[in-house]
Amino acid sequence: MKFDVVIIGGGLAGMVCGIRLAEAGKKCAIVSQGQSAIHFSSGSFDLLGRMPDGTEVSDPIAAMAELGKIAPEHPYAIMGEKFCAEHLQQAPEILRSAGISVSGDCRKNHFRITPMGKMKPTWLTIDGYLTTASSERLPFEKVCIINVEGFLDFYPEFIAEEFRKQGVVCNFGTINLPDLERIRRNPSEMRSVNIARVFDREENLEVLAAKIREMASGCEAVILPAIIGIGRDDAFDVLKSKVNTPLYLLPTLPPSIPGIKAQQALQHRFRSLGGEYFLGDTVLSAEWKDGRVKELFTANHGDIPFRADHFVLATGSFFSKGLVATPDRIVEPVFGADTVFTPDRAEWYTLRFFDRQNYQAFGVRTDRSLRVVKEGVPIENLYCAGAGLAGFHPVQEGCGAGVSLLSALFVADRILKGE
Ligand SMILES: Cc1cc2nc3c(=O)[nH]c(=O)nc-3n(C[C@H](O)[C@H](O)[C@H](O)COP(=O)(O)OP(=O)(O)OC[C@H]3O[C@@H](n4cnc5c(N)ncnc54)[C@H](O)[C@@H]3O)c2cc1C
Structure with missing residues (x-):
């Protein structure tokens, strides 16, 4: 099977990247092992609720400029304040084009209510909540x-x-x-x-x-x-x-009805644009040629390869098995990509559940174009988008969906520009 782009992972990042590329006329496939974090979603999409030091953010765009100085490895800093600011309107447009009706302003967070009644700053909320x-x-x-x-x-x-x-x-x-x-x-x-x-x-x-x-x-x-x-x-x-x-x-505790509906809507939109969605299939391995990924092999398709010019790794973090922790390191299982983590396991987490946990910022090593790095070298035609990226704390900073949405658009932009 030959495509322009094959995306591994059908969560928020994989889906939005696929929709953007399909809208631009690319022949895309998404291969997704199972359900994604969006199935557990609150019905809100967070952009940036707190700075790494815990200070509450009111204007996410203004805060992103500051983030670039204090956390240069944060995905927002890598993509750059300019890219983020220019593309922040595109994300809600893509959600709305899929029929997910959201409200919110990237210049001013509003507050969503958690299932326990707490208020959390967020960017976009599905109407009705x-x-x-x-x-x-x-x-x-x-x-x-x-x-x-x-x-x-x-x-x-x-x-x-x-x-x-x-x-x-x-x-x-x-x-x-x-x-x-x-x-x-x-x-x-x-x-x-x-x-x-x-x-x-x-x-x-x-x-x-x-x-x-x-x-x-x-x-x-x-x-x-x-x-x-x-x-x-x-x-x-x-x-x-x-x-x-x-x-x-x-929102209730999972399963999340707004999340399930959002996932279905994005999937439908991707398919209606001509995208091919392989749900329940797992990418197991890749073949390489001259430093590029040539083809992928999956559990369901056996020796029938998925070939493409570009590939996007959107397999998420530990929750979706896009990252796996062994006793002494963090592994990216599909490509064996380099990962960012602290070598001393004792520093991975603290026993206080609500503390800032170091493991949450572990992820796939990329270059400044979000190309995946393997053995120290960026792979020319393999990008990473979404929760598998390193350098951010989705829960503590309240930026999970924002990173997934913006990195999906960033990667799509790179592919469309032929970089
Ligand atoms: C439980 C939970 C609830 C959250 N709720 C919110 C929220 O309410 N608001 C918010 O802003 N953020 C929330 N987040 C943060 C969340 O990370 C992002 O919002 C975002 O949904 C992550 O999307 P993603 O596509 O990057 O990754 P995921 O959603 O993790 O998707 C990864 C996909 O890749 C697939 N996959 C993995 N390995 C393979 C493979 N080898 N082959 C094929 N497919 C593979 C998985 O099955 C999965 O479908 C939540 C996170 C979690 C874990």
Whole structure:
């Protein structure tokens, strides 16, 4: 099989890179082993929430200029403030072109609410989810937080505890329906996706709306866990149209409905542009010629090679097995690329879970064009994009999706410019 570009990994980075290249007329394939981090997403895309020293960021573009000075190996610093600033509009456009309706401003972070009710600075949030412009002020003073009876991946009490710190009065409501009783017989079935399937049915949506109307009486807003719209895109809009009070969604613990929907939408967009998507296949090895990758071999295609002019490594970090930790080193399993890590294992992590963990900044070594380095030499036609890059702390700095989106565009840009 011959393509212009083969992308390994179908997460946010691989998908966006593939869409950008396919939009520009490149014949692309994405080979992806399994689901990606986006399946666990909060429904928000973070750009830069904190500086490496922990200072909160309000204007990510201004902060990127500073980042270049204090963290020159950060992917944003490598791509450069100019590239990032110029391409920050392209990322939401690509999401919207796939049907993922997002709002946000790269010059001013807003705040998303975590499943535990905490506020985190972010860049883009899928429409319908509760956000606030300021971490000190919610857009209501009295709210009704509704949960489904027996649903354990959403915590109204924790959320209320946080909201009360801002003087918000919180009422609670619980929903039950005969169709929910059926899935409740097995507690492991009470997950967001199964519940959402119940509310894909018009009659259940109608009952839900009626119950919300009843429980919301006297409240300025209603909060629901993200348990709506897995099988139909209009479910939340239909529900809102039946309820007079403003209705907001909050993310639940995984599986994430906004994440699953986003993944499906990106995949659909890539395919509609002529891209070929091989889900459930694993790239195992590569053949080389004259310092270039010539072809890839996968688990499902055996000795049938994937040939291309360019390749993109978008296999993610430890979570997606794009990086693997052995007792004494960090390995990139497909190409055996050089990796960035501290040799002393004792420095990889601290036992305090919420501390800044060094291992999170480990990743694939690249040159300043994000070409993968192997045995000290950049490989001419192999780039790295996304969570597998070194030099950043996605959780602590709140920059996971931003790095994936911008590096995907950066790599696509390099390939399109023929560098
Ligand atoms: C649990 C979790 C939740 C997160 N939530 C958020 C959030 O809400 N907001 C935010 O801004 N950031 C979040 N992040 C940060 C996240 O890293 C980025 O947002 C982004 O989604 C990462 O995308 P990616 O494409 O770089 O990597 P991944 O999403 O990790 O995708 C890598 C893909 O490569 C595939 N793959 C790996 N090896 C191979 C192989 N050999 N052959 C073929 N395919 C392979 C994997 O199966 C996977 O599909 C989260 C991260 C995690 C781990």
